[in-house]
Amino acid sequence: MSVAQSGSTSAAPERIVIATRESRLALWQAEHVKARLEALYPSCQVELLGMTTRGDQILDRPLAKVGGKGLFVKELETALLDGRADIAVHSMKDVPMEMGEDFTLACISEREVPLDAFVSNRYDSLADMPPGTVVGTSSLRRESQLHAHYPFLGVTSLRGNLDTRLRKLDEGQYDAIILAAAGLTRLGLGSRIRGVLPAETSLPAAGQGALGIECLAGRQDLLQWLAPLNDPDTSACVRAERAVARALAGSCEVPLGAYAEVKDGQLWLRGFVARPDGSEILRAEQCGAPADAEALGVALAVSLREQGAEALLASLG
Numbered sequence: 069m070s071v072a073q074s075g076s077t078s079a080a081p082e083r084i085v086i087a088t089r090e091s092r093l094a095l096w097q098a099e100h101v102k103a104r105l106e107a108l109y110p111s112c113q114v115e116l117l118g119m120t121t122r123g124d125q126i127l128d129r130p131l132a133k134v135g136g137k138g139l140f141v142k143e144l145e146t147a148l149l150d151g152r153a154d155i156a157v158h159s160m161k162d163v164p165m166e167m168g169e170d171f172t173l174a175c176i177s178e179r180e181v182p183l184d185a186f187v188s189n190r191y192d193s194l195a196d197m198p199p200g201t202v203v204g205t206s207s208l209r210r211e212s213q214l215h216a217h218y219p220f221l222g223v224t225s226l227r228g229n230l231d232t233r234l235r236k237l238d239e240g241q242y243d244a245i246i247l248a249a250a251g252l253t254r255l256g257l258g259s260r261i262r263g264v265l266p267a268e269t270s271l272p273a274a275g276q277g278a279l280g281i282e283c284l285a286g287r288q289d290l291l292q293w294l295a296p297l298n299d300p301d302t303s304a305c306v307r308a309e310r311a312v313a314r315a316l317a318g319s320c321e322v323p324l325g326a327y328a329e330v331k332d333g334q335l336w337l338r339g340f341v342a343r344p345d346g347s348e349i350l351r352a353e354q355c356g357a358p359a360d361a362e363a364l365g366v367a368l369a370v371s372l373r374e375q376g377a378e379a380l381l382a383s384l385g
């Protein structure tokens with residue numbers, strides 16, 4: 069689609085700088101957006117500005133203890149404020165639920181497989197794993213669901229970028245690991261996926277598998293240029309999912325999943341909160357119009373509260 073065809077009145081962009089983390093996954097995502105922008109605006113010069121964030125540096129402690137999701141985003145936002153970059157590309161899963169008022173999400177692009185993947189050199193599936201074998205994950209969401217569905221498996225901590233996690237698996241530190249299918253697919257590592265875990269077994273995190281593009285809220289030019297990259301269904305799903313997480317947990321890391329799908333024009337949202345050991349899981353669902361995405365997320369959170377979500381989360385300390 070050319071700019072003229074889109075009915076745009078402002079001139080095509082001349083140059084767009086993308087701030088990005090330097091992990092292989094982040095760089096792939098930034099390159100992907102660069103290619104899409106170049107296809108939309110052939111005369112535009114699109115450049116990447118690679119940055120190392122605090123979240124990439126701190127690998128020895130659980131993220132939840134050192135500042136959570138914001139660690140991956142803050143340096144990129146500083147580059148936007150300084151004018152060193154125009155946009156930042158994020159895995160929506162890593163974007164804090166509350167954004168500063170200076171910033172906005174210009175678009176959320178079409179999402180890929182949003183589910184978790186089972187990766188192992190020894191077993192075909194979780195069901196094949198003998199009691200006492202060990203699954204690596206550092207996500208409380210994955211851990212709680214593993215304990216609930218497969219109580220005889222061990223779960224131990226696993227951090228680092230995707231390549232590091234796969235290396236630790238290959239060294240034999242774990243019998244299997246759980247990763248987002250989307251990250252593996254993007255990096256050409258789809259052949260490592262032994263099975264995709266259905267949402268019933270491992271409900272994904274809010275925003276999993278979706279890319280969002282952030283810019284300064286005042287940049288009307290960018291908001292207009294980026295609009296064609298927005299996928300309305302994905303955007304509605306991710307807004308519903310994030311509303312659940314925002315209402316229940318802010319940006320704290322808690323055992324919480326939220327996952328929406330659009331089917332036959334209806335948005336179907338599922339969510340849960342749990343104890344990390346899986347001994348208690350509260351679940352809820354909502355169905356409604358995609359236009360009501362955020363209200364559906366809020367309603368789902370209310371329904372989890374009515375079941376005692378507040379007390380459960382408070383008891384996690």
Ligand SMILES: NCc1[nH]cc(CCC(=O)O)c1CC(=O)O
Nearest residue numbers: 159161247248250251276277278
């Ligand atoms: N927490 C890190 C992270 N952030 C986004 C992805 C995968 C890609 C995505 O969900 O868009 C991953 C890796 C993982 O959870 O396995």
